[in-house]
Amino acid sequence: MNSTSISKKILEVKDLTISFNFSRYQSKSLKDLSLDFIKSPVRFFFNRPKKVEILKKISFDLRNGERLGFLGINGVGKTTLCRTISGMYGDKDGIIVNGTTRAIFDTESVIQPELSGKENAWIITNIIYSHLSKVERAEIVEESLEFSELHQYINSPFKIYSKGMKVRLFLSIVSAKPCDLLILDEVFNGGDEFFNEKVSSRIKKVIEGSGAVLFISHDKETVRSICNRVIVLGEHRILFDGDVNEGIDFYVDKFSE
């Protein structure tokens, strides 16, 4: 998939602006709304919600074989950008993805805590690999359960799993197959150091097998070892786009001031 053509464009982001209405939607209760109304009825009805722009006019391409690392301080919009690209916020103008996308934003998520590890493995596999056949999905479940080394716990309820056990199972499934565009957000956190080492090499293999990768991590060394390109986000825009080592140096210089 990755080695056939380095020039195939997997992702195209053009003039993408991501903004949210924070003022209108703040999980207000009836009491809050009543107070707002009493304080200023005119503002309550006629005040236009304030749009906060997280990222402005972002443009970049991602080609086959590229492993792009996003760097930036907390709250700069790295995860939001990746969620937007993955289609979580609905269709957006300015994003074209050529191929299948797999996006993972949390490694200890539980679908049904009452069900067993094996049953949850099936659920996660069906969600992530819904495009594959049942036989292929069954192979992924079996292989992932084997890889996770949770043998005696696979039929225990998922709710009794420790954080590390959940991460083991989750990462084993996620890293089972490559795809055209792989989006990974802080996936190396949570497991014990021995399993992390084991799963890291498996994730790296999946990354190598995938068409293109968007990778978010605060660990600069992980970014250095996985990525071949870095984008530094800040001030609502792309501050740097280029070589990994230069990008990390730029990031350190910029934000350690």
Added chain:
Amino acid sequence: MHYKNQLLIISTLTIAEMKARYRNTIAGIFWVMISPLSVFAVHGLIFKHVLKINVTSYYIFLLSGLLPWIFISSTITTTVSSFITMRDSLLSFQIHPISIIISKTIDSFINFFLPFLFLLVLLWEDVQIHPIGLAMIPIAFFILILGTTAICIGLATLQVFFRDTQYISNFIISVMLFLTPIFYPRHMIPSEYQVMVDFNPFFALIRMFKVTLWQFTYYDLYQALIHGLIACVIFIILSTIIWKKTRNELYINI
């Protein structure tokens, strides 16, 4: 995402929901039957035998109103907070939020359909179902599911932004149980209050069952289907507006 993939995700979530609900319970899957049947039995006992309500084939009348009502109310109650309770999953995977509502609605429909079928078979001798009425039941089911799903999508979305939604919807459900002709016939309502029934969207979804199972006439069937469809379309339009207006901010508020 391809619709086939979405169907797989919806069926996976539905089966998981059903398995999880009755895990570690003694009666297990029998709760699907026990709960609605006991509600049905209690209503039947009180209105037919204690209050001696004068309605022909009362149990069929009750079946055609109470069971669809239980479906609507229980689906709303279980789905209204589902975007919030499924927050971790929604933020972790590429699950379309509406898939969660659809899967919970299907689960709820199975819980409604099994006791509905059981009671229909049990009361079969009392039923004088018109063949056309029988043929229309699947359409009534379809409109009921579609309308209820639309209500739940709208409410679950609103709940993300206005946490009072679940309390308001619970309150409305409690009130509507009495304002909707479910366990009493419509003709018992004084004419000056009939307008409440005319504009009751829940009754529009339920009335189709009353006509097909209890007192069938072609005119009533035509009216019931038109009202049911209108209510369903209104719910779909409203929930689409709410969804489209709030979709962008949904993930940052859950």
